[in-house]
Amino acid sequence: MKGKLFLLLGVTFLVSGARLYAHHSFAATYHEDQTTKIEGTIVQFQFRNPHSFVQVDAADAKGVMQRWGVEWGGAGQLGGQNINRYTLKAGDKVIITGNPGRNPDEHRIRMTGLKRPSDGLSWGTKPGETFD
Amino acid sequence: MFRIRRTAIIAPLFLLVVMCAGRPAFAQMDFSGEWQPIFYEDQPERVAGPEIGDYTGIPINDAARMRGDTWKASVQTLPEWQCRPHSADYIWRGPSQLRISKEINPVTRQISAFHLEWLRSVDTPVWLDGRPHPPEYAEHTWGGFATGKWEGQTLTVTVTHLKEGYLRRNGLPRSDKATVVEHWTRHGNYLTVAVVMNDPVYLAEPFVRTTDYRLALNGLVAPYPCSVVEEETREKGEVPSWIPGKNPDLHEYADKHKIPFEATRGGPQTMYPEYISKMKTK
Numbered sequence: 476m477k478g479k480l481f482l483l484l485g486v487t488f489l490v491s492g493a494r495l496y497a498h499h500s501f502a503a504t505y506h507e508d509q510t511t512k513i514e515g516t517i518v519q520f521q522f523r524n525p526h527s528f529v530q531v532d533a534a535d536a537k538g539v540m541q542r543w544g545v546e547w548g549g550a551g552q553l554g555g556q557n558i559n560r561y562t563l564k565a566g567d568k569v570i571i572t573g574n575p576g577r578n579p580d581e582h583r584i585r586m587t588g589l590k591r592p593s594d595g596l597s598w599g600t601k602p603g604e605t606f607d
Numbered sequence: 608m609f610r611i612r613r614t615a616i617i618a619p620l621f622l623l624v625v626m627c628a629g630r631p632a633f634a635q636m637d638f639s640g641e642w643q644p645i646f647y648e649d650q651p652e653r654v655a656g657p658e659i660g661d662y663t664g665i666p667i668n669d670a671a672r673m674r675g676d677t678w679k680a681s682v683q684t685l686p687e688w689q690c691r692p693h694s695a696d697y698i699w700r701g702p703s704q705l706r707i708s709k710e711i712n713p714v715t716r717q718i719s720a721f722h723l724e725w726l727r728s729v730d731t732p733v734w735l736d737g738r739p740h741p742p743e744y745a746e747h748t749w750g751g752f753a754t755g756k757w758e759g760q761t762l763t764v765t766v767t768h769l770k771e772g773y774l775r776r777n778g779l780p781r782s783d784k785a786t787v788v789e790h791w792t793r794h795g796n797y798l799t800v801a802v803v804m805n806d807p808v809y810l811a812e813p814f815v816r817t818t819d820y821r822l823a824l825n826g827l828v829a830p831y832p833c834s835v836v837e838e839e840t841r842e843k844g845e846v847p848s849w850i851p852g853k854n855p856d857l858h859e860y861a862d863k864h865k866i867p868f869e870a871t872r873g874g875p876q877t878m879y880p881e882y883i884s885k886m887k888t889k
Contacts, residue, residue: 499680500658500777501656502651502658503657503658503680503777503778504680504681521834521838524831525689525690528837544684544839544840546838551829582839583681607702
């Protein structure tokens with residue numbers, strides 16, 4: 476039964492065509508040609524449209540603790556990648572890689588990779604684990 | 608003799624009635640259905656998003672250029688921006704499927720309106736029943752007020768009463784005084800929409816764009832719930848923007864693509880083929 480449900484969800488996702496969720500311009504918001512990495516603690520996971528956000532407390536390059544706004548895929552798109560609103564929770568220790576925001580003071584990152592060492596959860600390494 | 612003359616009159620009349628009954632009373636193209644956008648070379652701009660400072664191909668004036676130069680992308684993390692739908696004029700360029708449904712007048716059986724809906728838009732009716740546009744002071748909305756009239760098989764739509772929107776998602780604005788004329792043409796399974804934008808505030812001349820869609824029988828416009836959250840922490844009352852002349856990213860587009868900075872600044876003076884020869888002399 477569960478298998479049929481997943482099959483149905485998968486087919487629904489496929490037949491819906493290229494479900495694209497672009498809202499703002501990534502090129503205008505992030506340095507897409509650069510990569511940065513933070514290691515910190517999740518404060519809040521906002522699983523929603525148009526894009527999800529992960530608020531993370533982590534040190535910047537100078538070692539000063541900052542609150543980072545990490546942008547992730549929309550709920551619909553991540554839902555097709557086995558991510559749901561319960562995947563991350565406050566207090567989780569994570570390592571996040573991504574494109575840095577154009578304005579360093581805003582401490583924004585567009586996520587391209589996620590790791591949670593406590594249980595080995597990862598995102599961004601398998602084909603299709605991207606968002607737009 | 609009398610019988611022959613009567614038959615000669617009635618037969619053609621009967622034939623005429625039969626012919627008329629087999630045709631629509633008024634030529635109307637059916638645009639209803641699910642449509643998939645076709646991006647072609649516009650994919651980088653329409654999906655991932657335009658680059659900062661790329662004003663090429665748009666007949667903007669100085670006021671629009673100033674708005675673009677002082678725009679900071681993080682303004683879209685403000686609560687009032689997060690769930691904002693694309694306006695009726697821009698959404699044709701959006702990345703999602705389009706659903707066009709038709710509203711039928713039950714008495715005349717003619718199409719009285721088309722309703723348009725994309726993933727990230729509001730229901731946008733296009734009225735075909737001859738109703739007038741409201742006065743200028745009436746409410747302005749994301750969908751605007753749209754009426755259509757048939758010009759042969761092409762539907763020409765006029766949109767007014769739009770809230771302020773954008774010409775390109777890198778800060779180039781479109782004012783709430785703009786009027787939009789759209790020409791919808793269907794060629795079998797393809798839909799081409801030519802959008803002519805007239806904006807007395809931010810355009811030096813009309814801005815014309817065409818966009819194509821392909822009929823998609825398996826198309827789906829999914830639900831799109833959106834909630835406002837704190838996307839970014841900032842000082843209370845701060846509105847992200849650049850002081851004029853202080854935007855550090857404006858030259859990036861010109862440098863990356865190796866074109867003169869002046870050519871990236873948009874406006875009629877740089878968007879026609881004649882500019883290429885002028886550019887070479889510089």
